[in-house]
Structure formats: C-alpha cells, structure tokens
Amino acid sequence: MPPAVKISVRDLDLWYGSVQALRKVGADIASRSITALIGPSGCGKSTFLRTLNRMNDLIEGVRVEGVVEYEGSSIFAPGADVIELRKRIGMVFQKPNPFPMSVYDNVAYGPRIHGSPSRRAADRRALDEIVERSLEQAALLEEVKDRLHKPALGLSGGQQQRLCIARVLAVEPDVLLMDEPTSALDPISTSKIENLLEELKKRYTIVIVTHNMQQAGRVSDAVGFFLHGELVEYAPTKEVFFNPKDKRTEAYISGRFG
Amino acid sequence: MPDRTHMDREREKLDRDLLDMGTRVEEQIEKARRAMRELDAELAREVKEGDRAVDALQIALGDRVAVVIATQAPVAQDVRELIAALKMADNLERAGDHAVHLAKAVKKFAEEPPFRQVERLDRMAAAGSAMVRGAVDAYLARDPQAARRVAAMDDAIDGEHKALVEEVLTLMRERPEQAERAAKLLSTSGFLERLGDHVTNACEAVVFMVEGRHVDLNE
Numbered sequence A: 001m002p003p004a005v006k007i008s009v010r011d012l013d014l015w016y017g018s019v020q021a022l023r024k025v026g027a028d029i030a031s032r033s034i035t036a037l038i039g040p041s042g043c044g045k046s047t048f049l050r051t052l053n054r055m056n057d058l059i060e061g062v063r064v065e066g067v068v069e070y071e072g073s074s075i076f077a078p079g080a081d082v083i084e085l086r087k088r089i090g091m092v093f094q095k096p097n098p099f100p101m102s103v104y105d106n107v108a109y110g111p112r113i114h115g116s117p118s119r120r121a122a123d124r125r126a127l128d129e130i131v132e133r134s135l136e137q138a139a140l141l142e143e144v145k146d147r148l149h150k151p152a153l154g155l156s157g158g159q160q161q162r163l164c165i166a167r168v169l170a171v172e173p174d175v176l177l178m179d180e181p182t183s184a185l186d187p188i189s190t191s192k193i194e195n196l197l198e199e200l201k202k203r204y205t206i207v208i209v210t211h212n213m214q215q216a217g218r219v220s221d222a223v224g225f226f227l228h229g230e231l232v233e234y235a236p237t238k239e240v241f242f243n244p245k246d247k248r249t250e251a252y253i254s255g256r257f258g
Numbered sequence B: 001m002p003d004r005t006h007m008d009r010e011r012e013k014l015d016r017d018l019l020d021m022g023t024r025v026e027e028q029i030e031k032a033r034r035a036m037r038e039l040d041a042e043l044a045r046e047v048k049e050g051d052r053a054v055d056a057l058q059i060a061l062g063d064r065v066a067v068v069i070a071t072q073a074p075v076a077q078d079v080r081e082l083i084a085a086l087k088m089a090d091n092l093e094r095a096g097d098h099a100v101h102l103a104k105a106v107k108k109f110a111e112e113p114p115f116r117q118v119e120r121l122d123r124m125a126a127a128g129s130a131m132v133r134g135a136v137d138a139y140l141a142r143d144p145q146a147a148r149r150v151a152a153m154d155d156a157i158d159g160e161h162k163a164l165v166e167e168v169l170t171l172m173r174e175r176p177e178q179a180e181r182a183a184k185l186l187s188t189s190g191f192l193e194r195l196g197d198h199v200t201n202a203c204e205a206v207v208f209m210v211e212g213r214h215v216d217l218n219e
Helices: A045-051 A082-088 A103-114 A124-137 A157-169 A187-200 A213-219 A237-242 A247-253 B006-038 B041-072 B076-110 B118-141 B144-152 B154-174 B176-211
Strands: A005-016 A019-030 A034-038 A062-070 A089-092 A175-179 A205-209 A222-227 A230-236
Touching (some): A005 A045, A019 A205, A034 A045, A045 A205, A082 A089, A103 A124, A124 A157, A157 A187, A187 A213, A213 A237, A222 A237, A237 A247, A247 B076, B006 B118, B041 B076, B076 B118, B076 B176, B144 B154
Parallel strands (some): A034 A205, A089 A175, A175 A205
Antiparallel strands (some): A005 A019, A222 A230
C-alpha cells in the first residue's frame, strides 16, 4: 500500500515581484516520512518550504499560482485559516531562535497564545504536561529538567535548536518544516537532531531543507532536487543517491556544481 | 561540469590500478599458455610466483576503495564505480588463480603420451585472456555494450569445455591406464571454464556501474 499523501503540490508557480522563484513544481509528500529538499543556493527549495504553510504571505510582492493541498484541502482557498495552518504545519529555522525567556515559557508560549490544545491548557498541570511531553519528544528533557525556569538563551546551540523543535511540538502540529535545522550546529548536536528526526517521523510528516548531502542521504525517505526554481528530480532517497535519473541531479549530489 | 573533483582524481588512480591488474592477469594467462605449449616447467613456475603480485594489487585496490568511501562519501555513479572496481578486482584475481591452475597442469601434460585436448585448453585460455583485456577495456571506457560483447565470448569457452569433457570420457573408457592424467584435463578445463565465468562477472560489474542495474550475462 502506498503511503498516504499528506501534502499535494501541483503546478506551483511563485514570483517575488517579477522574478519567478518556483516553476511548475509538483510533488506528493507522504505522511509520516522525511522529505529532504536539496539544491544550490537560490534554487527555490526554501521558498517551496515556506509556501507549504504560507509563510511567504508575509513577504511583500509574492504571487502564487497552482495547487497546494494539505490533507486534501487547498491551503489557498478563500477562508482558509492561516493561523490554524501554521499551527498544523510548524516551522523550525536554520538558526535557533529561542525567545528571551525561560526554557519552560518558550515551550509553553504556543499553547498559551493558541489556548490549545484545549481549555485545560490554562490549567497549570496540563501545561506542565505539554511542556514535559514536548521536551521529551524533542529529546531535550533529560538535559534541561533541572533548569526549566532558567533562561533558554543559556542553553547550548544544539539544545536551543531542540528547544525550538519542542516549542513547535507543543502546539501539536502534524507537519514539521525545517529550514537547514543543523547548519549552525556541531556534529554531535547535528547527530542528536538527526536521531530525533527518526523518532519524530513516527508521528509527524517532516520536510527538511538541507545543504548537507550526507544528511539528506542519512535521514530522508524521499529527496527533491531543486534547480533554478524547478523540481528537477523527486524520488525515494536510495534512488536519488544511488541511481539518479537526471544528469543535473547526479552532478549536484556528486559535488560537481553548486 | 567545470571542476575536477577529488573523486575524479581518485577515479584516475583506480583506473590505472585496474589496468595494471588486468594487464598482469592477461600476461599470466599468456605465460601459462606458453608454458603449456612448450611444456616449460620453469615458465610454469614463474606463473605460480607471479600470482602474488596479482593478489597484492587486488588487496591494494580494495584498500584504496575503502579509503575513498570513508573520506568522500561518494554517491550515484561515483559509488557504483567503486563497487564495480571492487568486483572487477575480485574477479580478475580469481581469473589469475586459474592461470596458475593451468600452469600447474603443465607437469602432468609433459608426460607421454601427449593429449591433443591440450589444444582445446589452449583455445579456452586464449579466449579467457582476450576476455580479460576486453573486460578491463570496457570498464575503462564505461561501455556496457562492450562488456556485453566480451561476456558473449564466454560461449566459446563453454563450448570447448563441453567438447573436451565428451572426449575425455571416451578417452578414459578406451585407455583406462591414462585415466589419472586425463582427469587432470577435466579439472584444468573446469578451471578455465570458471575463468570465463569470472570475467563474465567482471562484465556484469561494468553494466551495473553504468546502468545502475544488475544483469546476468552468464546465460
């Protein structure tokens, strides 16, 4: 049985003003899998990622055409709830960006402002549970359980990034978008995040932009290779890395350009 | 593709190593043939000793490939080339062993009376030697069609082997006192038949390297 499609993209075009950044991109992203987006700088992979939860709406002059469906419904449909969409499809950024507050408050921030997952979140105990569960899922709890009320900015870079993942998990998303989440981290922290991704994909659908070919090879189930705004190749990871169909993919992953 | 990568330089070294190894194996087979034709025990001994150099090349090539994999994290055709190089080297090494088997049989065949089947062995070894050269050329040219043509040459070796087995069985029945020496014909022919199979495997590695799929050329 083929895996269920979580996000379906068809004929997606995107312009920043007069500059076209995505050209007729089409891809079905499988549920509970890790999809890695690769390609040289400026190829459109991050733009594509940000389109999936309409983060590009925040940029002046962006125009989008085509279809992006999340669980079968168009995310661009009139009346689509963007706040709800971004809650369901969370984003983790390249540079860890914890808020200047305690570890606990960072994770509790989302549930507090969303008033979610239920009214019980107002209840202190329920919030404690969400924070603990989220830190646990982000493989950070053990390291911070004695300093939950200390400033988050006192954590190491790798811990901060896992805190940011915990912060996203706290609002109970369904899809995690990650834009080069380990590019600012050392190898140990990178390895922790990669192991974490393996765990997280049991519950979540993950789309990750990475410049690290070995990382894409290690963690992902499918790979999309972008070049000049086009999705040149999109296939299971083992096919892309062992026997890519497109010569441009072969050249890029073999380090022959980009 | 503008830049020559580290991998490109490694590829050139591996190509040279394989060419070196293939040339030596070919020489070993040719030397064993000559030892057989001329019943030259000294030459046969040289073949036996020459096998060590072939083995050393195979081990060195394997080590080189391991280091490239560990340090370069190769992908796509790069990684297939490395796997193919290992398979080529393994099969060339085995082909070299069979040259030694041919050389080792020289002593038996030097005794009276001579066997005319030795000519079949010589034709088999000649085909095997040509296959070795062809397989290495196909590897160096990254040419799967050439590899397929080389593998097809194995039919001639198999044909000689079958004919030889028939003849030797008859010979054993008619001249039972020669059965022990005749058995050497059978085993040597069997080794040369295997030599062809090993080069065929090497040809399969070339197809795999270029096309990314496993084929059976031994049909």
